[in-house]
Amino acid sequence: MPELLNDDAITDVLGTLPDWERDGDAITRTVELDSFPQAIQVVNRVAEIAENNNHHPDIDIRWRTLTFRCSTHSEGGLTDLDVSLAEEIDGIVDALRAG
Numbered sequence: 001m002p003e004l005l006n007d008d009a010i011t012d013v014l015g016t017l018p019d020w021e022r023d024g025d026a027i028t029r030t031v032e033l034d035s036f037p038q039a040i041q042v043v044n045r046v047a048e049i050a051e052n053n054n055h056h057p058d059i060d061i062r063w064r065t066l067t068f069r070c071s072t073h074s075e076g077g078l079t080d081l082d083v084s085l086a087e088e089i090d091g092i093v094d095a096l097r098a099g
Ligand SMILES: C[C@H](O)[C@H](O)[C@H]1CNC2=NC(N)=NC(=O)C2=N1
Pocket: 054, 055, 056, 057, 070, 071, 072, 073, 074, 075
């Protein structure tokens, strides 16, 4: 079972995830892509990784703007699974933006 991160650990983690911020029991990132198709490409790649890892973000899709919200529902808070997922999401966005 993944361990819940305490407030100090969350603060430390957010220092390594500059595009993310804390939202209660979750961390969130909002990102604007160049187009709706590019945003959906990001969503599809995130979905593949989330399914492989059996750990899924909440995703809000509004035209070119995506908001990801990561939390470990089964634990009722943030765990390392969310940190890893956030890092994967950052990598996908960076790779797609680099074209
Ligand atoms: C049954 C299945 O393994 C669980 O519901 C998984 C699915 N994906 C999940 N995703 C997230 N973010 N938190 C969970 O607790 C979780 N649990």
